[in-house]
Amino acid sequence: MACIVIAVLVCLSVAVVRAEDPYLFFTWNVTYGTISPLGVSQQGILINGEFPGPNINSTTNNNIVVNVHNNLDQPFLITWHGVQQRKNSWQDGTPGTNCPIPPGKNYTYHFQVKDQIGSYFYYPTTAMHRAAGGFGGLRINSRLLIPVPYADPEDDYTVLIGDWYSKSHTQLKSFLDGGRALGRPDGVLINGKSSKSKDNDKPIFTMKPGKTYKYRICNVGLKNSLNFRIQGHKMKLVEMEGSHTVQNIYESLDAHVGQCYGVLVTADQPPKDYYMVASTRFTKSVLTTTAVIGYTTGKDPASPDIPEAPVGWAWSLNQFRSFRWNLTASAARPNPQGSYHYGDINITRTIKLVNSASRSNGKLRYAINGVSHVDPDTPLKLAEYYEAPDKVFKYDIIPDSPPETDVATVTMEPNVANLTHRTYIEIIFENHEKSVQSYHLSGYSFFAVGIEPGKWTPEKRKNYNLLDAVSRHTIQVFPKTWAAIMTSFDNCGMWNLRSEAIERRYLGQQMYLSVISPERSLRDEYNIPDNALLCGVVKDLPKPPPYTI
Structure with missing residues (x-):
């Protein structure tokens, strides 16, 4: 009997040990350092001495x-x-x-990559630090027990592309603070280097003949859409921002700011070096850079004949329409992606957001529905949690549908929308400007159901893709067009909806979506972390009662 009890206790202890998912620990030292991505020395932001920063390689949960x-x-x-x-x-x-995080201090982030797979990245959100570095790749691999709809690649490479300025982040910030736009970038980078970088003729990745490799391509840039292609090779799209896709073949891909793709590339060409190419899209003067991929058995240099990028945004729109969700593939869970019939859910609220550029006191500002967001000294989430929002911001200062006429002036204040927990909401992005917009919603993936020229009306819903639109987190909006997304707001918190163009975000083209747990329950939202930094009006306030089960 005693042996049986001991055996049961051992089994229970093993179950407890296995109950918690694995931990990955990282210590990052963020410093300034000299970098020369465009052949000119400038101050960069390094993580553990690296530019770009180290990759995080994780697995679901x-x-x-x-x-x-x-x-x-x-x-x-x-x-x-x-x-x-x-x-x-x-x-x-x-x-x-x-x-x-104040200078000379530290903060420990702790989060779980729960029920996700795919290609992501991280970057700084303070000031104009993103223009100096501090970014890197973050991948979430599928658990072994969840099948992936393609064979394991020979290797897995992260490709971070983006436009770049040779001026320092402090200079760029002073331009914006003074009411000026940033103007044209000075170049394009691939993994922190350009064609002008030292040793750029050496391969950054190698491939064995006949083998297939996964490339995770993310536009971590500052304002420009980029086209990515690999000399002499085709790309099979298999994943996009956390979703398995229908595996179409592409010669090139348009990656708008903040977007990521996972592609398979087979080394099926004569053994030699080949160029990866990234170039700006929708710009009067095209900026292009290259990086070398080398075959392990080849020594010949890459051909100087660079494949050309497509022209016009209509091509890019048609490519967007070719992207489809893989309905039969499992996601981070055993059930297929297509088991969630998003097109059959009733819409409970429609919010139309129109971006605009204007001036306030002679200085350039960007806005959403006439409001240019300003970050208060007290983070919005802290003010809300400490039940002191009236001291910091007001909810719903913009209407769900703005006036049809463009707003000539802007209001500068915190922009926060109050969303009811578990409602299914349609958001329309309407772009009246001549530049391509790129929006990201933190905390969620959404279904990108449509992009069309002109202005949105309810009749446009008949053209939505309600079957296999890709679930993703960043959406482009072409000039004089609209884009529609839909999602269930079931993730409580204060979530940032922002332009991924750095000058637009910095000058107000962003807002926050508040989704409050009506029951103040841990089933819906975690309590404030014990190590949370406090500032602003809540710094000396007593901590509210914690959420309970």
């Missing part, structure tokens, strides 16, 4: 713990772009959710 030491002379925050942070906007790393 892993707990990620990152202790960030801020050795800069300015406050600093990092956001985990595309990681949904279920019930945990405390770790989102935006000025609306977190007090920045």
Whole structure:
């Protein structure tokens, strides 16, 4: 009998040990350092001495713990772009959710990559730090027990592309603070290097003949859409921002700011070097850069004949329409992606958001529905949690549908929409400007159901893709067009909806969506972390009673 009891206790202890998902621990030292991505020395932001920063390689349900030491002379925050942070906007790393890490101090992020797979990245959200570095790749691999709809690749490579300025982040910030636009970038980078970088003729990746490799391509840039292609090779799209896709073949892909793709590339060409190419789209003067991929058995250099990028935004729109959700593939769960019939859910609220550019007191500002967001000294999430929002912001200062005429002036204040928990909401982005917009929603994936020229009306719903639109987190809006997304707001927290163009975000083209747990229950949202930094009006307030089960 005693042996049986001991055996049962051993089994129970093993079950308890296995009950918690694995932890990954990282210590990051954020410093300034000299970098020369465009062949000119400038001040960059390094993580553990690296530019770009180190990759995070995780698996579904892993707990990620990152202790960030801020050795800069300015406050600093990092956001985990595309990681949904279920019930945990405390770790989102935006000025609306977190007090920045003071110079010389540290903060430990702790979040779980729960029920996700795919290609993501991280970057700074304070000031103009993103223009100096501090970004890196973040991948979430599928658990072994969940099948992936393609064979394991020979290797897995992260490709971070983006436009870049040779001026320092402090100079760029002074331009914006002074009412000026940033103007044209100076170049394009691939993994922190350009064609002007030292040793750029050496391969950054290698491939064995006949083998297939996965490339995770993310536009981590500052304002421009980019076209990516690989000389002499086709790309099979298999994943996009956390969703398995129908596996179409592409010669090139348009990646708008903040977007990520996972593609398979087979080394099926004569063994030699080949160029990866990234170039700006929708710009008068096209900026292009290259990086080398080498075959392990080849020594010949890459051909100087660079494949050309497509022209016009109509091509890009047609490519968007070719993207489809793989309905039969499992996601981070055993059930197929297509088991969630998003097109059959009744819409409970429609919000139309119109971006605009204007001037306030002679200075350039960007706005959504006439409001240019300003980050208060107290993060919005903290003010809400401490039940002091009236001291910091007001809810719903913009209408769900703005006037048909463009707003000539803007109001500068915190922009927060109050959304009811578990409602199914349609958001329309309407772009009246001549530039391509790119919007990201933190804390969620949404279904990108349509993009069309002109202005949106309810009749446009008949053209929605209600069957296999890709579930993703960042959507482009072409000039004089609209884009529609739909999602269920079931993730409580304070979530940032922002332009991914850095000058637009910095100058107000963003807002926050508040989804409050009506029952103040841990089933809906985690309590404030014990190590949370406090600032602003809540710094000396007593902590509210914690949420309970």
